[in-house]
Amino acid sequence: DGGITQSPKYLFRKEGQNVTLSCEQNLNHDAMYWYRQDPGQGLRLIYYSQIVNDFQKGDIAEGYSVSREKKESFPLTVTSAQKNPTAFYLCASRLAGGEYNEQFFGPGTRLTVL
Amino acid sequence: GENVEQHPSTLSVQEGDSAVIKCTYSDSASNYFPWYKQELGKGPQLIIDIRSNVGEKKDQRIAVTLNKTAKHFSLHITETQPEDSAVYFCAASRVGSARQLTFGSGTQLTVLP
Numbered sequence: 121d122g123g124i125t126q127s128p129k130y131l132f133r134k135e136g137q138n139v140t141l142s143c144e145q146n147l148n149h150d151a152m153y154w155y156r157q158d159p160g161q162g163l164r165l166i167y168y169s170q171i172v173n174d175f176q177k178g179d180i181a182e183g184y185s186v187s188r189e190k191k192e193s194f195p196l197t198v199t200s201a202q203k204n205p206t207a208f209y210l211c212a213s214r215l216a217g218g219e220y221n222e223q224f225f226g227p228g229t230r231l232t233v234l
Numbered sequence: 235g236e237n238v239e240q241h242p243s244t245l246s247v248q249e250g251d252s253a254v255i256k257c258t259y260s261d262s263a264s265n266y267f268p269w270y271k272q273e274l275g276k277g278p279q280l281i282i283d284i285r286s287n288v289g290e291k292k293d294q295r296i297a298v299t300l301n302k303t304a305k306h307f308s309l310h311i312t313e314t315q316p317e318d319s320a321v322y323f324c325a326a327s328r329v330g331s332a333r334q335l336t337f338g339s340g341t342q343l344t345v346l347p
Contacts, residue, residue: 162337210277225277
C-alpha cells in the first residue's frame with residue numbers, strides 16, 4: 121500500500137524543547153516538502169528537498185531544520201528558536217522529472233506547544 | 235515570487251446548487267494550476283488541475299477555467315452534495331520550478347442539506 125506516512129498524528133511539546141516530526145514515503149518520489157498550515161491560511165513552505173543529501177529553505181524556514189539522508193525519509197525538527205510552533209504540519213512528495221507531476225500529501229501532524 | 239489570492243474565504247450553498255471559487259496569480263510565467271480538497275484533519279488531495287495551454291477542463295461535477303490574460307482561474311462545482319463540504323485550495327506553479335507550488339489561503343465550503 122503506497123503512500124506518505126507522518127507520525128505522530130498529535131504531538132505536544134513544552135516550550136524550549138526541540139521536537140522531530142517524521143515523514144516517510146514509499147512512492148519512490150524524488151522531491152519532498154514540508155508545509156505549515158495555520159487556521160484561515162494557506163500552506164506555507166518550510167523546506168524542500170529535490171534529492172538525497174540536499175535541501176533548500178522555503179518561505180518560513182527560521183526555527184526549523186531538516187535532513188534528507190534517505191530518499192524515502194524527510195524528518196522535520198522544530199527547534200526552540202521557532203517562536204510560534206503550534207500548527208498543523210504537512211509533508212508532501214512528488215516524482216521529479218515530469219512537468220506536471222502531482223504533489224501528494226501525508227495526513228499531517230498537529231503540534232501543540234504547552 | 236508568485237502570489238496567489240483566493241476568494242471567498244467561506245462559502246455556504248444549498249445542496250444541489252453550484253459553488254464557484256476564484257483565484258488570481260501574479261507571476262505570468264506560471265503555467266500549472268491545481269486544486270486541492272482538504273477534509274477536516276487530513277492532508278489535501280488533488281481534485282483537478284489545468285495547464286496554461288487550455289482554457290477549461292471538466293471532470294464530472296467539477297470544472298476549472300483559466301484566463302491567462304487576466305491571470306485568474308476558477309473552480310466550479312455543480313450539483314453540490316454534503317460530501318463536497320471541505321476546504322479547497324488553489325495553487326500556481328511554474329514548470330521547472332523546484333518549489334513547485336504557491337497556495338491560496340483556502341475556501342471553507344459548506345453544503346447545507
